[in-house]
Amino acid sequence: MLLIPCPWCGPRDETEFVYGEAAVNRPSDPNSLSNQEWTEHLYFRENPKGEHTERWFHRAGCHRWFSVRRNTVTHVISAAWPPGQEPKP
Amino acid sequence: MTGQDAGTTNRQVWRTESAGHGIDRSQPISFGFNQFRLEGYQGDTVASALLANGVRLVGRSFKYHRPRGIFGIGSEEPNALLQIGSGARREPNTRATVQELHQDLVAGSQNHWPSLKFDLGAMVGLAGALFPAGFYYKTFIANPKRWLWYEKHIRRMAGLGEPPADTDPDDYAHANAHCDLLIAGGGPAGLAAALAAGAAGARVILADENPALGGQLLLAPQRVGGIAGHAWVEQAREQLAALPNVRLMTRTTVAGVYDHGLFTMVERCADHQSEPDPHQPRQRFWRVRARKAVFATGAIERPIAFANNDRPGVMLLSAVRGYLERFGVLAGRTAVLFANNDSVYAASRELVAAGLRIEAIVDTRPGLSEAAAAAKADGLYVLSGHGVTAARGLREVHGADVAPIDADGRTRGAAKTLPCDLIAVSGGWNPAVHLHAQSRGRMAFREDLAAFVPDANGAPYASAGAANGAYDLAACLAEGFAVGAAAANALGLDAPPPAIPAAVGDPVGAAPALWSVQAPKGARCFVDFQNDVTTKDIGLAHRENYVSVEHLKRYTTLGMGTDQGKTSNVAGLALMAAKRGEAIPAVGTTTFRPPYTPFTFNAMVGGQTGEIGHPIRRTAAHDWHVANGGVLTDAAGWSRPMYYATEGLTPQQRIDEEVLAVRNAVGVVDVSTLGKLDIQGPDAAKFLDRVYTNRFSNLKVGRGRYGVMLREDGRVYDDGVTMRLADDHFHMTTTTNHSSSVFQHLEYLLQVVWPDLRVFVTPVTEQWFAAAISGPNARALLADLAPEVDVSNAALPMMGMAEGRVAGVPARIFRLSFSGEIAYEINVDADYGLALWNGILTAGGPHGLKAYGTEAMGTLRIEKGHFTHAEADGRITMDDLGLTGMVSAAKEFIGRRSLGLPDLVAPGRKQLVGFIAAEGERIPVGAQIAALDDLDAVQDALGHTTSQAYSATLGRHIALGLMKNGRAMHGRKVFALSPVLGQRAAVEVVPPCFFDPEGGRQRG
């Protein structure tokens, strides 16, 4: 079971959180995209073996969404940050 | 002789005069085994007490029902599985070697019928192989229907005890802990690690599965720091117990290793008592987050397979030693010791001194080691380069066949029979690498030990002592102190240099790889006792090309018993490696999974049973619902009345009454479960415009509007009415099911997508109680209830709102309708909910008021054609529902970009329709819509029903459903078929609104 570092509350048990999905940003102007581009945004996701950036919601805590970089092989979480504040690698 | 023959005498005939530092001879304990009353001592396990009484036959094996005895001394035991306790406390498959004896304990052997000594199943075992390896595979994968025929026979033959029939009377607890260092195993290495890290100030948890710390130091006479091993253990324990930063936990098994430093442990708080102390749990399930861990889990002695090596009286050598040292029990009278290593010589001295007659020491190694030569000089009969080829005796050992063998176990001469009642076997040791493997540590194979050891490279946690392949006592202590100090230093503490005590232990010496001795033709040599897997089965798996270890395991069931192959896995894969002509490490190991030893479901569940396991949400009027015949159902975790039962009426008659009250007079329903979100902020209106398909920014204060939300992929997500309380303040309702996920969705949009919007969303579902009154008399009733409020159609029109006292309670009144009648949703502080509800019921009498439940509410909404999640199942669009008019073309909102995607506008989509059944016909639940009235015909489904009800209003059965091109199908006569239920109905396709389609009644 993961220990997830909420940027507001600190490390908390996985059971307090709801998994969002891969941290994909919503295009600012969906209408400027072709059908192909839009459906790729909707449905196509990377399935990496290794580093993966994803969103979590602290449901039983501060009600905040944030991003987490997690290794899908080792489950090591190397970073967690509030929306829009991705740390420089 | 067997203990059973001894009748009910309780002389402990196999107890020695001296020895046994683990028992208290001043405290005799009386216990039951099958029909016998026996006696043991405080400190005994069931196994040691049975052996003390000379009881050797304790059970029958899983597949062949062969007689089985006690084989080991700890949690590795594959054979001696007993039922412990009686009635609701009966627990099957308990290892006799682990279960501590207590006064009046009741133990029973299992898997035999009609009796332990005479077992019909064993005749099958003798007659031939009913269950050869691969039996399940071949029989049931090829033809699953065979299971139906075989099942009852297999269930009878291949059982593993009986579960208790009644509810467990005991409590189970969950607990959490945090520590710097978790040490699994309290033998010499674990104690040393705790001493080192504890002295440095680390917060240490030391857990051991046994009732006492000490591990191997308790099971053979050794010396540490100039005193007896068990005395040093007591000294170390006292030293650790005095440290406030160290927690010692016995009877506690570290069961699993998980991510991010999480470990699970099971503490058996009261299994050594007949029942738990008052207010104490029987078992406690621990979740421990540890920054560091040390696995000091020891090593498990391994057997060498020979013919009939499963007979009661064949035991692990270390177990025979341990029963003598700790419990003062000699496991036989005359023994043949069979080993491939020097531990047998130290053991022989102890056993002879205690009075055991040793017929021979059979050493597989050619030539004489130093220890062997010394034993020979002492007059013991040492046969080097020999092996035991077979055990003699049917229900227990009467002799051992011994023959010269080569390094591969092949016989190289004639066998002779030595009389004995005990064969003690040692084939070397396997480090207990289970926790290391669970932590994703890799394994290395050490040729000198012929064993897998933890590969420290890249391992997240350290292993020490025998678990790390360091079998020598001095090495165990040195490694323990080293890893304990290293862990403390890595945590930034300062570990003082350890004072490692001098140790005198066994000279273990090398143990060459030898897994089995060539058997006479037709004999069974068991590798996995618990699952009755023989060397022949492994050969069969190889011949049939199940050569990978994972396939071998599943084909033969090797290692799949409750012992998870602790004494058998390595031997099994070594034998497969030999068949494949490959080295053992090339063949690899199967995956080690938690738990290390089995534990009860109760421990896992803990206190989370009943309503604590599944909490029920109740509205403020819940007690009224129950007191007035409410038949409850679970709706998204809420307990809601489906209808109010009345004597003399069937449920349908009662639902009809409730529906007709709403249509003809007035009804009241508790709608507190609807999701409610309080939305505030300067950008609140702008935000709602972006989440609903229709516009909210032009909504007047004091008015409400029905809205539908889409998902980003254009499918309908949720709906509800939102009222505007002020320019910057809205009250949103969601469906009961989605109240939590809509909140999460809105927070996502505000925090991640549009962080510039100044909006706060607060979930307030539980803060409000809501009752809806609806029906032609609703306005008159509200006027009585709220004399201060102008309830006229002009002042409070459809989608209007008012504030004021209702039944004396401050309330928000929303005029909106789900039933199609004049209706008001009255919202009050949840604390006043029952007062409001009672007030409505009291005032309602003269107006013909009846309370109604979810069934009538559902019927009313089907009559009106309102969709729910039954219709909007995640694939459905606004156009499918006929709601295109609600989709604004002039603004952006979530899901809009997807509305033009080819699939969403493709012709032939399913559309919402109504179905009305022919007079007297009933539409089956979950029906398919078809053109032919034939339940058996293969035909295309034209659509399906989603909700159905009997409409008392119309006197017909009706349904909503989705049908291909449904809007063009109105008037068609089709059939609703359920081949599953064997039911059908003739139906007509109609528009999805059965009653008052113009909506005049709700506006009236």
Ligand SMILES: [Zn+2]
């Ligand atoms: Zn948080």
